[in-house]
Amino acid sequence: MNSSKVIDLRKIYKRFYVGTPNELEILHGIDLTVNRGEFVSIVGASGSGKSTLMNIIGALDRPTLGEYNLNGIDICSAKDGELSHIRNKQIGFVFQTYNLIPRNTALKNVELPMMYAGISSHKRRKRAEELLEMVGMGDRIKHTPDELSGGQKQRVAIARALANEPSIILADEPTGALDSSTGRMIMDLFHKLHRERGITIILITHSNELAEETGRILTLMDGRIISERRGGAYAEGQHTPCAQ
Template sequence: MRELIQIQNLDKIYVNGKIEVHALKSIDLSISEGEFVAIMGTSGSGKSTLMNILGCLDRPSGGRYLLDGIDTREQSDDELSYIRNQKIGFIFQSFNLVPRTSALHNVELPMVYGRVSAEERRRRALSLLESVGLGERYMHMPNELSGGQKQRVAIARALANNPPIILADEPTGNLDSKSSIEIMEIFTKLNRENGNTIIVVTHEPDIAEFTDRIISFKDGRIIEDRPAERGKVSGKEGLPCNC
């Protein structure tokens, strides 16, 4: 399989005045097209810092990040924004939906920046909302939806431009266990059927076990990288997704 993400000797140091925080220390990591990966680790271990760099929202302080063969160091900020818009769908713990804006319009928004006609935007947004089980609720505002439903809108929005990569930073962090399982089932289906490469940050071992590979961080370093023990976690047996 083609390597979609290649990271070599990556460092990230945040500098605030005289205080420096070494958030990522000499990370080496490769992720192939079609992988489904969990990133675990205690709070402050560098998970979000890595996700922000993977998603081209931030740049490393040192080392190399090749995204689909493109050396991100050589790209301007505008070029990185374009790459992000085309290649990456983001999902956050706090949903980050636009308030007082319908589910439909939230999903349409990423397409406004592309060259998609209004009619096509609407058709695609409706179809994406249907695919996450929210076809009937497309006119609802975020505050009229449950946490699990908001996250499903956020997933539909992340898929708007059909990006090959999905990055989800603690997507189930604000959800009850039933909604968390539903979200992980959607990711599983996207990975298996649509072929998306998916990287999910989580604190919860049960959530990580939905994936195929678990990478653990501690103090800015990778301390473990192992296959998930699929099927061994209680509650996963018999789920309709065959995961």
């Protein structure tokens, strides 16, 4: 096994309503490999199968057919409990709508994945503080989500995604709910994490502009990857606020 491969998808099919007259095939044999330290974006219009692919990559769902190896773990044969564990340890989710737990402080939110990993409260508090410091939220650790702005919420969510040092960060339209300047800041944060910490990031977006900044751009259409090209047009400070 190539140790630099973090994600290895082979001939992934996803069908819904299997065995009924409404049977629907969303993904038609996706092949995708992501290496450690890559910043990949998956672009596609609504209905192209982006979300379905993301669910499979994120181990939230299993493919109907095909093989999926995540950091050497066979996802297709894993049981529900094992999938929970894989999500906990291997994947850091960043959602469009932040999905912070309401009424819990930023600190508690960042501690959450570590709590499910069974890390002692002292250790996880320390690490959560570090992570929040890293994303520039060190002075807001006691604030609850409703006391934070959208950008601040997303930064807490990114800190949370990093909590268990996952193999990949899976960001689903992370700037989709933000104004352009805040979105820019979030993208800068991703680039910084990628560059300085070598974190593997998969960005799912419908914005070509954002995708251009990443190292590799995959375009999804009607359940197939129709193009794959190099990107990397990112240089800090040179970008105008991203349009959404």
